[in-house]
Amino acid sequence: MRFGDLLNLVLYNLGRRKGRVALTTLGVIIGTAAVILLVSLGLGLQRNATSQLWGISDLRRIEVYPNYGGGEGGPVAVAIGPGAIGSSSPSGQKLLTPAAIEEIRALEGVEYAIPRNWVGVSAVLKVGRLENYPSLLAVDTDDLAIFDYPLEAGTTRLERGTAIIGSWAARQFYDPRQRPGQEPPPQPDLLNQQVRLVLQKWTQDGQMVTKTVNLRIVGILAESRSEADGALFVRMDEATAWEEWARGQRINRNREGYNMLIVRARDPDRVLELADQINAMGYMASTPQSFVQGINNFYLVLQLIFGGVGAIALLVAAIGIANTMTMAILERTREIGLMKALGATNRDVLSIFLGEAAGIGFLGGLGGVLIGWLGSAMLNVVAITYLASQSQGGPPPTTATFTPLWLPLFALAFATLIGLISGLYPALRAATLVPVNALKYE
Known part of the structure; x- marks a missing residue:
């Protein structure tokens, strides 16, 4: 048929x-x-x-942290947030030293690997009579655009004596001498304005010593619902000098390393594979891609x-x-x-x-x-x-x-x-x- x-x-x-x-x-x-x-x-x-x-979240991003718990003496507690001015590096631990960063950069599929540090210095940001306490983040790059943070105004270029502030931090200035019931002052227009960053440290007898650094705000980031919203970004070399002043000694990155490394993969499909490779090297890597999975x-x-x-x-x-x-x-x-x-x-x-x-x-x-x-x-x-x-x-x-x-x-x-x-x-x-x-x- x-x-x-x-x-x-x-x-x-x-x-x-x-x-x-x-x-x-x-x-x-x-x-x-x-x-x-x-x-x-x-x-x-x-x-x-x-x-x-x-x-x-950038799904190609991998956040790498040093492994402070790998020494023979057992886990070592190390502060990596604001206020941390020291780190321990006993034998056997995996620190993010310059040599380690180059090793991670050499992995196939890595687009970039940039150190980022919480600046371990107490500081207050001042504009006239107004004050603010943003988180200080130091990045080892001349252009913040590499992290794909959305920009509200200004530029993402970081030069000496400049800083970029997050959207939330830019709106949190207050007058410490404001009286109860008094109307809060308007928020300052920070773009291209000179601000004072007052660094603070304490001597052994409990006396506070301050150092004032003048910075120019060259960029304001748009809201991204990340740690960048409440941060003030500065150059790594300048932040390192501030920490050395706070400690009273030079910082040796070959011994102490960095708090954090931002790694970006060229292909989103290889993010989890790269994170596994970095974990296998002894570091601690996390990525938003794991949440997506x-x-x-x-x-x-x-x-x-x-x-x-x-x-x-x-x-x-x-x-x-x-x-x-x-x-x-x-x-x-x-x-x-x-x-x-x-x-x-x-x-x-x-x-x-x-x-x-x-x-x-x-x-x-x-x-x-x-x-x-x-x-x-x-x-x-x-x-x-x-x-x-x-x-x-x-x-x-x-x-x-x-x-x-x-x-x-x-x-x-x-x-x-x-x-x-x-x-x-x-x-x-x-x-x-x-x-x-x-x-x-x-």
């Missing part, structure tokens, strides 16, 4: 009992639409979560659960297809016998009934794809509108559901396959009927 004849015969047989076929197809439509809608919801939630994370694993499980719910509906529809095809065989037994008496082979009969079952699955899948896609689009609009109205601060969600091209195609193929499998037993039963017995069937 030619394919064109088989197709015409299948369509004719499906059209003979439109009501029964429509009801059976409806079950497939519901199941397919449920699969598309629920999986699209899971994909949309995953896409929204990862896009929000990308907005606040955890999010993806969670939403993968969610998508499987959602898809399973839709698959249950398709399973129920498959039972309906099997029932419809079984009833069709009972009603058309004499017709099958006549076809076989006229020369139709078992393969021809099998092809006809499998084609009818697959046709029901295909039609149902087609309708389910259309309804599921429209439902996904409508749910996306409604959910985004609602979530945007409920959001309090932060960027609003951009995606509630997401339907990639492969999902409708997969759902259509899966529905057709379900129909084909459901009709397999009835089709085999029809193909194996004995022509004489079929012709005598009442």
Whole structure:
């Protein structure tokens, strides 16, 4: 039997009992639409979560810290935040020395590796009568743009005697002599203004000694929801000189190393591999990519659960297809016998009934794809509108559901396959009927 004849015969047989076929197809439509809608919801939630994370974190970034717990004497507590002016480097510990940094830079796939230090000096930033206490961060680079911090105003170039301030730190000035009930003073316009950074240290007899450093604010960073918002960025060489003044001795980076190393991978897909290599070298590396992987694993499980719910509906529809095809065989037994008496082979009969079952699955899948896609689009609009109205601060969600091209195609193929499998037993039963017995069937 030619394919064109088989197709015409299948369509004719499906059209003979439109009501029964429509009801059976409806079950497939519901199941397919449920699969598309629920999986699209899971994909949309995953896409929204990862896009929000990308907005606040560079997924190619790896933060590397020294391993202070590797010495033979056991873990050594070392302060690495503001106020830390000393570090310990017993034998066996992995410190971020210049030699170690060059070793990490040499790893394949590393775009850059730049030291960054919390400046271990107590300091107050002053503009006229106003004061501020930002975190002091020293970076070993001439241009802060390499870290991709968003810029609100000014430049990211760091030259001697200049500084760049974070968005939150730029708005936290206060008057220490302000009286209760007095209106707070307006925040100063810092861009290209000269400010005073008053460094403080204490002598052995408890006397405070200060040193004033004049800085020019050349850039103000936009809000990035990171430690940069509350920081004042300065050059590493200047910050090192301040720490040496606070300690009263020179700093040997070959012995003490740096507090932190910012590593950036060329390819986001290699971030986790690079982090593992750095950890294997004895340092402590962390990256936002690990959080993304955890999010993806969670939403993968969610998508499987959602898809399973839709698959249950398709399973129920498959039972309906099997029932419809079984009833069709009972009603058309004499017709099958006549076809076989006229020369139709078992393969021809099998092809006809499998084609009818697959046709029901295909039609149902087609309708389910259309309804599921429209439902996904409508749910996306409604959910985004609602979530945007409920959001309090932060960027609003951009995606509630997401339907990639492969999902409708997969759902259509899966529905057709379900129909084909459901009709397999009835089709085999029809193909194996004995022509004489079929012709005598009442």
